[in-house]
Amino acid sequence: MFAPDLDLPQSTLRVSALHAFAYCDRLFYLEEVEELYTQDAAVFAGRRLHAELEKQEGEDWEELFLESDRLGLRGKVDALRTRDGHIIPYEHKRGRSARDDRKQPEPWDSDRLQILAYAYLLEHSLGVTIPEGRIRYHADNVLIKVPVTDTGRQEVQQAIARARALRESPRRPPVTTNERLCTRCSLAPVCLPEEARLAHDREWQPVRLFPKDDDREVLHVLEPGTRVGRSSEQLKITRRDRPDELLPVRQIAQVVLHSFAQISTQALHLCAEHDIGVHFLSGGGRFVGSFDPRQGSIQRRIRQYAALSDPDTGLRLAKQLVLCRGKGQRKFLMRGRKGAAEEALLTQTIARMKAMLPQIENATSLAELLGIEGNLAALYFGALPHLLGEAVPAEMRFSGRNRRPPKDRFNALLSFGYALLLKDVMNAILAVGLEPALGFYHQPRTQAPPLALDLMEIFRVLLVDMPVVASINRHQWEVQADFEIRGEQVWLSDAGRAKFIELYERRKQESWKHPVTGYSLTYRRLLELEVRLLEKEWNGEGGLFAQLVLR
Ligand code: SF4
Structure with a gap:
């Protein structure tokens, strides 16, 4: 750096x-x-x-x-x-x-x-x-x-x-x-010249100068009592009852410490030297925070502040975001409708969402937009249980979105997935150098940084909802071994979390053709690309942000 x-x-x-x-x-x-x-x-x-x-x-x-x-x-x-x-x-x-x-x-x-x-x-x-x-x-x-x-x-x-x-x-x-x-040019992946040309000329056919994938590993440390230390230019993982594992730091993209896993100061220094984000998730699967030395230049943050302090810019971007999420949710229901037991109900919901989407453009305030988004989400989560096949056991079914804490297995999976997604979006924001605390749609009410919550909306369906529904339909979950139930609260067990992480990381490695730029990238690269496209919105090269809608 x-x-x-x-x-x-x-x-x-x-x-x-x-x-x-x-x-x-x-x-x-x-x-x-x-x-x-x-x-x-x-x-x-x-x-x-x-x-x-x-x-x-x-x-x-x-x-x-x-x-x-x-x-x-x-x-x-x-x-x-x-x-x-x-x-x-x-x-x-x-x-x-x-x-x-x-x-x-x-x-x-x-x-x-x-x-x-x-x-x-x-x-x-x-x-x-x-x-x-x-x-x-x-x-x-x-x-x-x-x-x-x-x-x-x-x-x-x-x-x-x-x-x-x-x-x-x-x-x-x-x-x-x-x-x-x-x-x-060495900076083509951050300058994104082809995307800038596309922003000015919609007929332009961009060449992909942005790397398709990042082959470095996201290191998840799950077991409590595990310790991440440093040995020269390697991270040393010390687990109970197992030989130490050494990982060259150049092979690591992020370190994610779950529950009470430990990391030494020396290892933190090594991560800082190599621009590796270190993220913490609680034992209950909540995103706690990040240690990340990457800072954007003050010039860029001033521009972000100037752009997002303008209510019209904020509302315009928020509309793009809500439209992207609403369209994605609707498309996902459309994909799962054929042959579903409740096909008629799904068809009805899809039609109601279609009728509601144009309201987004006419919203005159964030409060109004939040109302529309809430209505779309209610329709979507009301219909989502019907994407589960008939053979799915009753324990894996659910009747709507609930959280803090989740009350059924389905919601436990969604909540953990969204926590991982929040962590990845944070990582992308910090890699690009924007200020995560300064968003345009979500208000700073919770611990989570508003800009990260904003950007998550684009990826919720693609990276969490779809793999969760698909994995349940494939009977990948053990209803006892993968979950812990305490009273009304449901969490993933250690085995369940390990299984989810594998599912989620595999999903991130899948490639997807960007609907506007026309080139393919892995989802993990799309996360970063989306943050860079957001920044272009206030650099005179906008119009490509939040276009990631399922086909
Ligand atoms: S326009 Fe951007 S990518 Fe092209 S040469 Fe200049 S800095 Fe490099």
């Missing part, structure tokens, strides 16, 4: 930032102003080769850290050679060089500006003249010499002035018109 260099005056620019600026001004803005980064370190690979490469060549390379207040530039020149009495800065690139009209190698514009900036910085700092810089492209094994001329120095100066002005701007620049740049 980018750590601000507190020792340096903020007015100087890093040469690498100037390189980003020359590549795409939006890339510069995202990195320098919004401090955006991707979770996947691998996407950063390739922008620059590191010192090892130079060392491999068995040459004497020098390394210098330089800063010039007068030039407004700083940077580490880590590949420096002396040739014929002149100092020559080198830049190594993993990829191929550009080619001119005659197919001759030439540097990419951003690489050229970067090596000129290093040369100019050296001249300013050391009081020498640098005749040229060199760029080596390793993929096609080409070495290009870039002469350092007055025109080149002027270019650097002008780029610094423009980049500094952009750094002060409150507005994120639009996506580049050169789409090819985006396919190689």
Whole structure:
């Protein structure tokens, strides 16, 4: 994660930032102003080769850290050679060089500006003249010499002035018109240029630049008395009566501690260093909270605050959300209607929901919207029991939604599923860098952060209701062993929770074609995409949020 260099005056620019600026001004803005980064370190690979490469060549390379207040530039020149009495800065690139009209190698514009900036910085700092810089492209094994001329120095100066002005701007620049740049851009998964183009042109057919899946594991620690510690760059899981388990931290996406499982300070530090969210669920399956060091930049939070403080924006987004959830609930009932014992009743409910959905657009306040949502939910949960097949035992049936605490097995499954979903939505919000406490629909009445409650609405049917109904119809639950009943309250037993987690995590790994962007992603990636699309709503690239409706 980018750590601000507190020792340096903020007015100087890093040469690498100037390189980003020359590549795409939006890339510069995202990195320098919004401090955006991707979770996947691998996407950063390739922008620059590191010192090892130079060392491999068995040459004497020098390394210098330089800063010039007068030039407004700083940077580490880590590949420096002396040739014929002149100092020559080198830049190594993993990829191929550009080619001119005659197919001759030439540097990419951003690489050229970067090596000129290093040369100019050296001249300013050391009081020498640098005749040229060199760029080596390793993929096609080409070495290009870039002469350092007055025109080149002027270019650097002008780029610094423009980049500094952009750094002060409150507005994120639009996506580049050169789409090819985006396919190689490390920040494409957070910039979402194709989705921005789609937002402006509904005929646009976006290419997926957002990773389809995240193959890291969500580590659930269920057994009370289990301890998560640290062993070097690994998490060490110590369970009673079992050998310790070691998991490389790079394979972990989240740590979820259920009940009274423990985690050490050292393990928390390791998770913080690797941007791994640590989440806590109570023994009763309630989401307790998260330890997550990821913070969005203040610029982005100010924009979120400004947008969501506007009642009209809040109402507009809330309508999209309620419509998305209502449509999804109705579609789910439609899917299960055929052949159901109460087909006529389901048909009636589906028709009533259809008649009610247009009321959402006409709502003039959040209170009115809440009323419509409540009516839709009453219809949906009134009909949901009829999606259970005739062979489902009476113990697994239910007659409507109840919670805090759940009073039947079906509701116990739903409640635990919604707690896991809340945790995942929180994780996605924190990964993106928004403020979870600032939502637009739910009011801050409970412990749960309103924005997370808002976003959950999009996924309740897809990630919880559907797998719960399907698993009951498949007779996957043991009515005794998987549940604990205390008086009127019903909870999942340890075995039941383990079984549910498996079901839920498997569901998250399934791919689904996004109905608007047209590309497929796993549900776990869709959670993050949805948060990013929400942010686009107040960045002038809106219209794609809350469109995830079952077909
Ligand atoms: S993805 Fe494209 S528009 Fe976005 S920062 Fe990268 S190059 Fe610029």
